[in-house]
Amino acid sequence: MKGRLIVGALFLAAPCLGLAQTPSERARRDSVARADSIAKADSIALVRELEKELGGVAADTGTAAQAPRGSGGYMNIGFTALTDAGWSTEPDVGSLQLGDHDPHVRGFTIPNAELTLDGAVDPYFKGFTSIVFKLDENGETGVELEEIYVLTSSLPHNLQLKAGQYFAEFGRQNPQHPHSWAFVDQPLVLNRMFGPDGLRGQGMRMSWLLPTSFYAEAQVGIMNSRGGTTWSFRSDESAEIHGGVPVEREVEGFGDMLIVPRIATSFDVSETQTVLVGASASFGPNNSGPSASTRVYGVDAYWKWKSATAQAGFPFLSMQGEALFRSYDAAERTSAEDPTHILPEETLKDRGAYAQLLWGIKPRIVAGIRGDWARGDDASVQTPLRADRFRLSPNFTWYPTEFSKFRVQYNYDDRTGIGTDHSLWFQFEFLLGAHAAHKF
Amino acid sequence: MLNPKQFAAFALMAVAATGSPAAAQLRVVATTPDLASLAREIGGSTVSATALAKPTEDPHFVDAKPSHIVTLNRADALIEGGAELELGWLPPLLENSRNAKISAGAPGRIVASQGIRMMEIPAAFDRSKGDVHAMGNPHFLIDPLNAKIIARQIASRFSQIDPKSAASYRANLARFNARLDLKVAEWQKQLAPYRGARIVTYHKDFVYFAPRFGLSIVESLEPKPGISPSPAHLASVIRKMKATNAHVILVQPFQNRRTAETVARQTGAAVLNVSQQPGARPNTGTYFDMMDNLVNTLAGALRTQ
């Protein structure tokens, strides 16, 4: 009886969620009607009404009729656009700024305009899509299906499955979209380990929320190891790491897939302070030889203090850091530069780290500083991509509201063997549509 | 090594530790302390209720902390304000909580804004008017008659998910309503001498309270919801306060008291520390205490004007 009523209510509610009326109009009419009827009754009548209700069918079917968010129908639509403008002492800005969403020329860049769609697919899945539009140095527009995945809503045993194309859950920054970065550009070490666009690809990920009294989550992803966004693995561009001609390498078994495990835990150290630490890894084949592989390990930590009487989330202080280590098996192969030259078999070792401090001084004003460091051990071919580098980036951000921001950032950049560069970048961002919820 | 007797004792202890009577309670999570307080009024000793937001915290801007994920994962029921109050932080927590009991549409998911006559529903969605909530102003619990509607909804849902305690929820609701009726009469009486008094608030967060008690809100220090006060707007607030004889500015713990003081210096008004959340002010652990404190503070300030 109850089940049928709920189904009936859902059926009746379905058209309400449609396009004929906006949910807010609907919600207003519903709530006005309900409030009117309730306001007429005095409290004794209310209790009687409730008793009747509790005696009979208690199902309050109202919830089913309410859209989860007022500003959309079946899905939330968001659009963010980032504009960068600035100047660097290095004329070839692209050699300094290796990230796909970093400013890449002197002057103006629109490195990221992102359309996001998300919502519940049905009671079992949630869907998310982000489509990125970008303008390259020549003003040509590119479109990229950046992420597209479904996420289960109610698997048993605290499990959750994600499937589709997504940013691998490695560390803290890799899964973040550019509009939530605290700096204009990506940390150097992430560029080196995961290429211009972060570690991303098609696959699936299982996550388990541990049954502990504190937060602990274990995840493991299995992804394709090939494509432009699996740098360090079977990406064609990875030849820049080892300097050899890449070999054709097909997926023959499980071992040719990319495996990304992660474990993270978090504690509230006080009423106002929270710590989150994690360890991640990614294992997979690379295309320097028929059986060569790459291993990347990382640790990340995040600490945040927020005043107990914070207004709009301010003041706050946060610290974030990640350290990564890569071990890349380079097989014996022909040099890409000189076909007559044979490169020896060796293991290339790279490491790097960054740490950033953000201070939310007062509502909507944030000062930040980030230190970047990366180095690669000696190898038979030394590329600028593996050279020692240090970068220091102070910045300042003003958020007129949650939906727009102005940022200015200075980069002091020291590349061993190349020299020191200075860059100054301005960034403007706006957001249209659905209110983006902030993850911790 | 444990001998069998020791082992039995140890096993018993382990069972006792995991199967304590507290575990039989209905675990209720509310997004804000005022909703948690209502849950306690209705649930009594049958439920344990916790709030995700701190009483002093801006309910629009709570951090989506991982510890909240764990709390939500174990909840039997979730009470949210709704009307987009928690839009900036609750969705990622819910996505991670993996708890079907509190998923949208489940009996354990209680949306307080349902059944409330929402005020300030915008005619059109336009963010040039500030961060207006498409479903109306979400600060409705400050009107005690709305608290009554929500308490009734809570009682109905608690009874649905925990039918064996339905009688207790019904009795608690009746007691709550009776007490609230007396209290509302008392609060009305306290504020009756100041009917028509003009007040100023920081944010548009007392729009449900003022008409209930015959007060009129002249202005907010925020020019538009969520937009920081500008000098030009504050100047117009000062002019308006002088013209309308407004002598009271209400400020919640997470709002900028210094801005209010600047305006107060120009107008001779009193800046009142108030809160809509139980626990934010000393000795205001329950919804009743919080309302008492608010009404007393306000009546005291209006009396001396």
Ligand SMILES: [Zn+2]
């Ligand atoms: Zn508000």
